[in-house]
C-alpha cells in the first residue's frame with residue numbers, strides 16, 4: 001500500500017513536468033489497450049513457459065539516467081516482475097543470467113520457485129557493473145538449458161541491455177539461427193537506444209523489441225512479458241499428466257509416515273519433517289508446497305486453483321465499447337459511482353449492455369477478468385461451458 | 389517511513405445476502421428469509437457501532453441479478469428520532485425498502501432458478517472496494533471484508549468467475565467470509581482459504597445471529613486470538629472439463645491448461661491436435677482405477 005501511495009505522489013509530481021510525462025503516459029495507455037484488443041478468446045498460448053532473463057551488468061549499467069542506477073533500478077523492477085510472473089504463470093519456470101566483462105554468468109538456474117530468484121536479485125545489489133556485455137555468450141548459455149526441454153515447453157529469452165555494443169566471440173547470426181532452430185522466442189528491452197542487432201534478434205524469433213523511455217515505461221515493457229506469449233507455430237502441443245493432491249491436514253495416529261520433503265532449492269532447510277502437506281496421488285509421497293514436481297515419481301503436482309489462475313488468459317473479458325457520456329443520469333454498474341459530465345467516456349459491455357466508468361473498465365480487464373454485468377445475468381454468467 | 393499521525397483506519401464490511409426465493413429452506417418456510425434479514429441488519433449495525441469510522445455495504449443477489457441495497461443513491465427520509473441512532477435506523481429502513489423493491493422486480497417471465505449468482509454480487513463488491521481505495525484520502529487505511537450469507541448451493545458453472553474473484557480479492561487483501569445456512573459449499577470454502585477468511589455452515593438456523601456476532605463480527609486481526617472452529621479440510625482437487633468430475637490425476641493441455649480425465653487426441657477447448665504420447669511407460673498403481681491412455 002505504501003508503495004502505491006508513493007507511486008501516486010510521484011505521478012502527481014511528474015505531471016508538473018508537463019508534456020514529456022504526459023506523452024509517455026499516453027504511450028503506456030495505448031500499448032495497454034492494444035494488448036487488450038489483441039487478447040482473443042480461445043487463442044493458442046504457450047502456457048508452460050521457460051524464460052531466461054539476460055541482464056546486462058556491464059559498465060553502462062551504472063549510468064544514472066534511471067534512479068538510482070540502471071542496474072539497481074533493473075534489479076528492483078525485476079523483483080516485482082518475478083513475483084508477478086509466477087503469480088500469473090504458476091506452472092512456468094524462470095532463470096537469470098548476467099553478462100559483464102565479455103562473459104556470461106548464470107545467477108539462477110531455471111526453476112519454478114519465485115523466492116530463490118528474488119533472493120538472488122537482492123544479492124546482486126552488491127555487484128558492481130563492469131566491462132562490456134556479451135549477448136552471444138549469454139544467449140548460448142541460456143540455449144544450453146532451453147534445448148533440453150520437451151517440445152511442448154514454451155521457450156523464451158528476455159534480454160535487458162543498457163550497453164550500445166556487445167562483445168561477441170563469433171558470428172551472432174549463427175546464434176540467431178540457433179534460437180530459431182530451437183523455437184526460442186527472444187525479446188529485448190533496451191535502456192539506451194535501439195540496437196540494430198537486438199531488433200534483428202527479436203524480429204527473427206517472433207519476440208518483442210522496445211526501448212524504455214523512463215522507469216514507468218520500463219516497468220510497462222517488463223509487464224508485457226507477464227502475459228503468456230502466443231504459442232509459436234512450431235510449438236508442439238501435448239497432454240501433460242499431472243496430479244492434484246489432497247491436502248493431508250491431520251495424519252491419523254497410526255500413520256507413522258512423518259513425511260520427508262526434500263527441496264533441492266533451499267539447501268538451508270533442505271529436509272523438513274511434515275505432519276501436514278500434500279500427498280502425491282501416484283506414489284503417496286508428501287510435499288510441503290505446490291506446485292512441485294514429485295521428487296519420488298516425477299509427476300507434476302498442482303492444485304486446481306493454480307491452473308485456474310491462468311484461465312483468464314484463455315477466456316478474457318471482451319473489450320468494452322467506448323462511448324461518450326450521454327448526459328442522462330446513471331450509475332456505473334460496477335462501483336456504483338454516479339456518472340456525470342466529468343466522465344467524458346463511459347464503457348459498455350457488448351454482451352450484457354451494462355455501462356461502466358473508466359476506472360472499472362480498467363479494473364475489470366486488468367484485474368478482475370469477469371464482467372459484473374455478465375456475471376449477474378442468468379443468460380450470460382457462464383464463461384466456459386458454451387465453448388467446451 | 390511510517391506516518392503515524394493523521395492515520396485513519398476504516399473497516400469496510402460488505403454483506404452479500406442471497407435472497408433467492410427458491411432456496412430450499414426458504415421454499416419450505418418463507419418466514420426464514422425475514423429472520424435472516426433481521427439477523428443481518430442487527431449484525432450490520434453491530435459492525436457500525438464498533439467504530440464511527442466503520443463502513444457498510446449490503447448487496448442482495450438471486451438467480452437473475454444483484455443489487456446494492458446499501459448505500460443507496462436516494463436514501464430513505466427519516467425524521468430525527470435520536471441523533472446517535474439515526475444512522476442505524478437509516479441502514480435498517482434503506483435495506484428493507486430496497487430489498488422489497490428487489491423482490492418486486494424479480495422477473496416472473498424467466499423460470500425461477502435455484503442457482504444464485506453470488507459470484508456476480510462478489511464482482512460488484514470488488515469494484516466497490518476498488519473505488520473506495522481510489523477515493524480514499526491520504527493516510528487512510530481501509531480493511532475490507534466480504535461476508536456471503538446464503539442457503540444456496542455453489543455450482544461449478546460459476547467456477548471460473550469464482551476463481552477470478554478469489555485471486556483478485558487475495559491480491560487486494562480483501563477477506564472473504566462465508567456463512568452457509570443449508571449445505572457445505574466446497575467452492576466458496578476455497579475462497580475463504582485463499583483469502584484468509586472464515587467459513588461456517590451454521591449448525592442451527594435459530595442461532596444465526598449469535599453465529600454472525602461470534603464468528604464474523606471480530607476484525608480479522610483479532611480473530612487469531614479468539615477460539616474459533618478449526619479450519620476445514622479444503623478439497624482442492626480438479627474437476628475435469630469433460631465430465632465436471634473431481635480427479636486425482638489428469639491430463640492438462642499444454643496450450644490452454646484445460647484438464648481432462650482421459651487422454652484424447654484433440655483438445656476440446658482450444659482444438660489443438662496433440663502429439664501421441666511417446667514410449668514413456670505410465671506407471672499404474674494396482675489400487676488405482678485404470679486410466680486408458682489410447683482410445
Ligand SMILES: [Zn+2]
Pocket residue numbers: 261262263272287288289
Ligand atoms: Zn518442501
Ligand SMILES: [Zn+2]
Pocket residue numbers: 280281282283284285294295296297298299
Ligand atoms: Zn509421486
Ligand SMILES: [Zn+2]
Pocket residue numbers: 332333334335336337356357358359360361515
Ligand atoms: Zn465504476
Ligand SMILES: [Zn+2]
Pocket residue numbers: 349350351352353354371372373374375
Ligand atoms: Zn458484460
Ligand SMILES: [Zn+2]
Pocket residue numbers: 628629630631632633648649650
Ligand atoms: Zn472427464
Ligand SMILES: [Zn+2]
Pocket residue numbers: 641642643644645646655656657658659660
Ligand atoms: Zn487446449
